Amino acid sequence: MSGGMLRAGAAQADITPADLTGLNAMGPDFVGLHDRTFARAVVIENGVDAVAVVSADVLELGVTVDLRARIAAATGIPAGAILLAPTHTHNAPRGGLTPAGGLSRAASAESLAYTDALFDAILDAVVRAQNAAVPARIGVGTGRVDVNINRDVPRDGTWRLGQNPDGPSDKTLTVVAVHDADDRPIATLLGYAVHPTAALGTRMLSADVAGAAASAVSEALDAPTLWLPGSLGDQAVRGSLEAARTGGDDLTVDEVFALVDTQGRTIADEALRVAAAIDEWRDAADLSGREAALGWPSKPGTDLPPDMHQEELDLVALRLTALRIGDVVLLGVGGEVTTAAAAEIMAAAVAPHPVLVSMANERLGYLADDDAFALGTFAARGCPIQPGWVPAAADVLARLAAERTTA
Structure with a gap:
């Protein structure tokens, strides 16, 4: 049996740390709090199968095998039907x-202690989302937002981070709307490809552009909004403290967060426009979730920050997850996928609406396409696996997406 009547529920948890000491993986300690951070969850059921999606305002989630096992034990949702994604702020x-x-950068003792509280909060949010489930329907739409820009720039005989308007960049914003039987929003999923790094360097705790967009949509619709990171492996945000400094300007903290809010609002406005224009809704749909680990030859990272660490292995397991929600399939890849790699993966998917989700259920590192390897871009230098993985991953994900039950 498949395609049963849908039920859905959503919940969110405040995951703002009480003590900021030792928690900034990108530099010296945070000096203050700009905005609170959240984990947001949605559970969708059809009487036979169920899936859960979680978005958390953190840099990365790392290994989530044990957490997803805990969620599965508490909810009955199979671990392979649970997709956890960081916003990557x-x-x-x-x-x-x-x-x-x-x-990746090594986890501090403080971040490991924070992880315990974070994972508890995520588990609680998923359980509350399942308990809140009501009859539901789902719609999907796409728009375009020009907040991202390719960040691979040739300089001094190599490729460095910057802003390259001629490089590949996917401007697609995917909006998956989950409403109740009376057309009231339950949750909204936003899929977009950008590094939320506008406020990097301020040393202020913040959900950055992703959080600003999700919070604006949540406020407008009075329902949780989940941010799903797309093919951000080679995508910068246009307005940032770093970009300003490169151009010779040094913005104040207030000016930086004005950029954060403006860009988040731009994404949110397009998301709300797309959501309002959805005219095809489904109150019954197939649901399925599958995961697999693709073993691939390892590659050492090169020319990276000195605090990056890598265990030496012959083969590395790349985690792949496919969640089908009717015509929408979330294609989860456990690393930061580049634009060209994501395009090939989505083209192979058997679904009207494929959505690439980077860093789904773990973060292995950057995951570069073969052209990036040939050039030697930042993503290629930070990729822990050898070239050639993209078609293999695309084939696995297409197979996972075609399997319609979550047994």
Whole structure:
């Protein structure tokens, strides 16, 4: 049996740390709090199968195998039907541990303690979301937002981070709307490809552009909004403290967060426009969730910050997850996927609305396409696996997405 009548519920938890000491993985300690951070969850059921999606305002979530097992035990939702994603704000703590063979900054003792509270909060949010489930319907739409820009810039015989208007950049904003039977919003999912780094360097705790967008949509619709990071492996945010400094300006903290709010509002306005224009809704749909680990030859990172660490392995396991919600399939890849790699993965998917989700259920490192490897871009230098992984991952995800039950 499949395609049963839908029920859905959503919940959120405040995950703002009480003590900021030792939690800034991107530099010296945070000096203050700009805005609170959240984990937001939605559970969707059809009487036979169920899926859960979580978005958390953290840099990364690391290994989530045990957390998803806890969620499965508490809710009955299979671990493979649970997709956890960080917003990847660079002004918030990291969670979890680096997967075996992955490339990441080492977790501090403080971040590991924070992880315990974070994972408890995520579990609680999913349980509350399931308990809040009511008859529901789902619609999907897409728009375009020009807040992102390719960040691979040739300089002095190599490729450095910057802003490259001629580089590939996916401007698509995908909006998945979950409403109740009376057309009241339950939750909204936003899929977009950008590094939330506008406030990087301010040393202020913040959900950055992703959080500003999600909070604006949440406030407008009076329902949780989940941010799903797309093909951000080679995507910068246009307005940032770093970009201003590169151009010779040094913005005040207030000026930086004005940029954060403006860009978040731009995304939110387009999301609200797209959501209001959805005219096809489903109150019954197939639901399925599958995961697999793709073993691939490892590669050491090169020319990276000195605090990056990598375990030496012959093969690295890349985690892949496919969640089908009717015509929408979330294609989760456990790392920061570049634009070209994401396009190939989505093209292979058997679904009218494929949505690439970077860093789903873990973060292995950057995941570069073969062209990026040939150029030697930042993402390629930070990729812990050898070239050629993209078609193999695309094939696995297409197979996972085609399997319609969550057994």
